[in-house]
Amino acid sequence: MTLEARRSIFSRLVLAAIGLSLALVLVLWFVTHQTVVTTLNEGAAKEVDVDIAGLVDIYATSGLDELRDRIADRVALTPAEGRTPHYLLANDAGERLAGDLTRWPALDPMVSEAGAIAIGEKSRGFARAVQLGPDLRLLVARRTDASAAVLRNIAIAFAIGGGMFVLLVALLGRLAALDLQRRIGRINLAFREPGKAVELIGVRGRDEIDELAGHSARALERQRGLMEAYKETSEQLAHEMRTPLSHLDNRLLKALQAEPAPRVAERLVEARAEIKRLVQTLESLLDIASSKSRRGDKAGLLPVDLSAMVTSLCELYSGSAEETGHSLTWEIAPGVMIDGEERQLSRLVTNLLDNALKYVPPGGKIEVSVGPGPVLVVSDDGPGISPADRKKIFDRFYRGQGHSHDAHGSGLGLALARAIAERHGLQLTLEDCVSGSSFRLEG
Known part of the structure; x- marks a missing residue:
């Protein structure tokens, strides 16, 4: 995802809708899972209780031998529906008398305790233990691990259905977001290019x-x-x-x-x-x-070769610098382009050069550099600018208390330079220097 997409409120809304939908699907799956598990366990408990009631009745009316026969019949019978039954009829010592289970679990038959038990090595089940007589106890169980397949199928159904639901929400959210983004984009375009504003006047108010x-x-x-x-x-x-x-x-x-x-x-x-x-x-x-x-208004801006323009100005000023005893050097990266008004940008650079030639004493050095960005730097080794003047140097009519050898000037040169920079969406700043001064123009 691009930085612009991450910063877009519409992208964040779509992501929030996707996250909320995913959370909703997970909550519904969890609630469904727990409901099914509870229902299956309750069903197993009812089956066990009904089975125990029937076996207790057989024992009470027909005795132990009949009970053992009935348990053997039920173990041999595989039910077409429901859970597989398991039994253990044992004496108080836990010795098996009938049934397919071999070990008495940790359930107290004196209180008809029920709970989950292990059936074999890998299966689990729900069981209840009852005391039939002084030396006779009965355990009836139903396997519950078969319900794992049901739960797995539910999970798969939720994964497929939930995935389609989340994708649908993402698609509809994205389409709605694109429409909103397009409409907001038209408003932003009108502010960036005021000439486009007239296109919005005829828009009918839907919302x-x-x-x-x-x-x-x-x-x-x-x-x-x-x-x-x-x-x-x-x-x-x-x-x-x-x-x-x-x-x-x-x-x-x-x-x-x-x-x-x-x-x-x-x-x-x-x-x-x-x-x-x-x-x-x-x-x-x-x-x-x-x-x-016209700050921020891009109307009328055309591609300008900043490198060629600054090089031409430096060559033009080199003669004046030589006459006043200054050293003017420049280092210009080729092909640095910028959208702007060449006349205004030329005036910005000349104002910076005039300012340097005005305040740097004869024999001083003035350096000009241009790099990609674009970045333009005009620096010198003159007396610099006092801390008291730094905050006001770009104010109109303000003239610092520097050591200018030129008493004339209106104090508008740097103010105009900054205004031109802002009109082109650039920043003109005074950099911190140990000595001299350095003005930096960058986008």
């Missing part, structure tokens, strides 16, 4: 599951409508903010083209840089919101 499917579909449709409205509002807001900022930047550019005084020109350049930073911050916030809103 609670169909009702749940309808409610889920309508909730997903409302959520999608809200997210589209949110996206539209965000894009409109971004457009309304970009437009005046763009106009302001153009005016500042025209002012610079007029060749103002050096001090004024310096301030105009700083203002244009602030405008650019505001636009970048706005775009990063919109990207973070978009990635978080």
Whole structure:
């Protein structure tokens, strides 16, 4: 059984039904077995008691010789039905006077004791002993081991019938479970791929599951409508903010083209840089919101060669690293694929590389590795991240107290990287390091 099957509630229900059915069959067999055994024993006891009553009457009316003759006749007669009878007529010393049994069992004739005895070497029987006179005792027995065949046949019948019953329960349970699993699977698919939710809206409510499917579909449709409205509002807001900022930047550019005084020109350049930073911050916030809103949504994801993409980025950044005095090395396993948006994944990696180049002093080492999983690791030997910053490093607008040689930045790089990772169903974490820092992205 696969791990998924073991974890499925429907598989567990089928197994529980099979176990319950098997337990029920075993209980019924046990009750039937005990009932048959009790009935057979009671029947043997009645036969013995009736036989004893007749022999006692013969002894009382006709004497010892007649009793011995009657016992001999009964021993010689093999009954067509019922249990084979056995007898022992003996004196008080246990010496046989008549019958086919040779040894007196541990039964007290003075109290008409009854119980199970051995008959021969392999057979068992039910017997009762009675005292006929001062020096005469009688034992009458009926074999009960013949009932073992009856019990064996009952056990076989229960094994065959019970097995068919358990198989029928398993089959019907599995068919019912598959139907439930299929219906629940449609609901889960709608949550994994919201575009499928519309297929559930037309489902007629046969039971609670169909009702749940309808409610889920309508909730997903409302959520999608809200997210589209949110996206539209965000894009409109971004457009309304970009437009005046763009106009302001153009005016500042025209002012610079007029060749103002050096001090004024310096301030105009700083203002244009602030405008650019505001636009970048706005775009990063919109990207973070978009990635978080699409977390777990696989729509639009296509196979991406992560190995080729990271290799290309490392080659692109190697020139910048050389100019800033950093050592950038990479070890990329070939053919590592992932379903995703290549542009977003590329931005995630560049944010990690930018973060390393920003905080690692010149002369430091930056290492990048990609392996199956996929697993991407970007590590460095820089000043590292203080324990106080570790829990907040992925928060928006949070900038640690590290030794950054770049005073600029909005504190959104790592927040955006994590949002992109979550949108692709990946985890971006900061690993514990003795020195430097190491960011690990894995599925």
